[in-house]
Amino acid sequence: MKQASAVLVIDDDPDVLLAARLALTGGVERVDTESSVDGLDRRLAAASYEVALVDMNFVAGCRDGQQGLDALGSILQIDPTLSVVLMTAYGGVTLAVEALKRGAADFVLKPWRNDKLVAAVGAAAGLTRGRRNAQPLExxxxxxxxxxxxxxxxxxxxxxxxxxxxxxxxxxxxxxxxxxx
Amino acid sequence: MKQASAVLVIDDDPDVLLAARLALTGGVERVDTESSVDGLDRRLAAASYEVALVDMNFVAGCRDGQQGLDALGSILQIDPTLSVVLMTAYGGVTLAVEALKRGAADFVLKPWRNDKLVAAVGAAAGLTRGRRNAQPLExxxxxxxxxxxxxxxxxxxxxxxxxxxxxxxxxxxxxxxxxxx
DNA sequence: GGAGCACTGTTCATTTTCGAACACTGCGCG
DNA sequence: CGCGCAGTGTTCGAAAATGAACAGTGCTCC
The missing domain is CATH 1.10.10 (Arc Repressor Mutant, subunit A)
Structure with missing residues (x-):
């Protein structure tokens, strides 16, 4: 069954936002983009996303991904049911492991292969849906x-x-x- | 507080088993080693381990880590409260992500730094204890x-x-x- | 307006559940 | 042995939970 899903992409590079939009359009219902991690609270409350696709490097010259991990934490604090997929161009195994341990749903390297990205986002959306449908048992x-x-x-x-x-x-x-x- | 913890190390290379034993001795209560993934069931039932440290490559020439992922699955099926730390010499980001998504507690690259390994195993042991102490609420x-x-x-x-x-x-x-x- | 509907908040006779008490069974120990 | 202890399984009058029923409130639609 085809699922409607809404994705929020956050990256400081407009080219990346566009590329993500192109890659995901068709695979998902709606793609919104955002160039900064500020005001996440309102953004997430406004529309009910199923996946957040977040870049890890917002500060030029800073490649350790700390901003991404921080953003991950913020997002999960706002909505623990939302799946967060992190992406970076500079990631190593250490960063990937740290991200997953902190609750990221997936971790993709830039530049990505479009089909891989769609698959990752789709799987993450499925996770979110699963969590949200997990109604308290009787x-x-x-x-x-x-x-x-x-x-x-x-x-x-x-x-x-x-x-x-x-x-x-x-x-x-x-x-x-x-x-x- | 100092915690007693028992670790089971599984690797097909005796040198790695010895290195692990040396690295961990002092940091943990007991280190057992095993050179194969066979008979895990009995092994895990016999002693109550808090961490399993498992190699991902048992077959020569096969470096995709599939054996490690399989072992991870088997172990978690036997005891879902046991933390599994995977290790490999050939790992990339993809493998690390896959391992974590499948429930590994951590992922370390060989050759490791002893202090990092001890830290990873210690944290994993903490996770296990947390899970096991999570008594059903009133x-x-x-x-x-x-x-x-x-x-x-x-x-x-x-x-x-x-x-x-x-x-x-x-x-x-x-x-x-x-x-x- | 008013009929239909979905939901709220409360009442009360009936049913269930409560826990203290009891009798019983092992088991370790001097 | 006889004693205390820790556990089991059951009983029964008192106390609490149950749900059908009721009246009330805010809507939407014709």
Whole structure:
């Protein structure tokens, strides 16, 4: 099924923005561009993006990608469900690893191959959708899961598990029976 | 606080195993080594490791790291709480990104700097401990969280939120009151 | 205007759940 | 052995949660 998706591309180089737009158009519903990381808050609130594609180097002569990592942090703080794909021309393994460890969905090197970029953005959009659709389970199922975990963690010692769950032993018995454990 | 931690190192090169042992001894409680990815199941069940440090290239002439990715998958399937640090001499950004996306805790290049390796393994051990100590919340708190999320997701529409949680509207009102929402 | 609709907030007889108490089973220990 | 301890599984009157029903509020549409 074809999915509508909105992507926000952030880079200080207009050429890159244009190239990204051309590469992504057709693959995604909408491509917005932004040349700075300022005012992200409003930007992200205004339209509900599914992917942010962010450059890591905004300051000339500064190639360590720190701005990108900072932007990543800001974006995830604003919306933890939004997938962030980072891109850089100067990246090494160390930077890529750091980016992923900090929660980036993917990491692409400039210059990119258009099909790879589309694939990365598509996969990231899928991640976002997955996170956003992850509706809280029904309370019943949630309780069942929690009880199972608590029992496992305490090696089926009902007394301890009950205490950990914050209920009386008798109550845990009843709920175990209810859930068929 | 100094933490006891057990590390399992897997590499087909005895020199690498020795180097790893030397680098890690002192930094961690115990270092076990293994020269193959076979029989991981028993190995992991026998001792409770906090980190697995795994080489990505077991087959001569095959440098794409596929074995490492497979091993990563196997290990996480056996014990999802165990942090896996991958290492390779031939890695590029692409491989590193793939490894992290598949759930590796970190990715180090051979030859490593001993202090970096110790730091990576230490951080990974911390991750494992965090995951393992993440005891299921008390049922009450869990319910509160679920209710908050459901309300947020449905823009405070009580009727919809109640349906999503699998309880009646009146019940949701009561629980909201109980939790002070 | 007013009928239809979707949602809110509350009431109350009925049903469920609560936990303290009890009896029982191992198990280590002097 | 006899004692204490830690755990299990069950009982029962008291207390709390349940959901159908109701009245109220704000809309949209004709």
């Amino acid at each position: 309370l019943d199922a949630l309780e069942r899961q929690a009880i199972e975990r608590a029992l496992a963690r305490h090696e089926r010692n009902i007394t301890l598990a009950a205490a950990a769950l914050g209920l009386s032993r008798a109550a845990l018995y009843r709920r175990m029976a209810k859930h068929g454990l | 049922l009450d708190a869990l319910e509160r969280q679920a209710i908050e999320r459901a309300l947020a997701r449905h823009e405070r529409n009580i009727t919809l939120a109640a349906a999503a949680l699998g309880l009646s509207r009146a019940a949701l009102y009561r629980r909201m009151a109980k939790h002070g929402l």
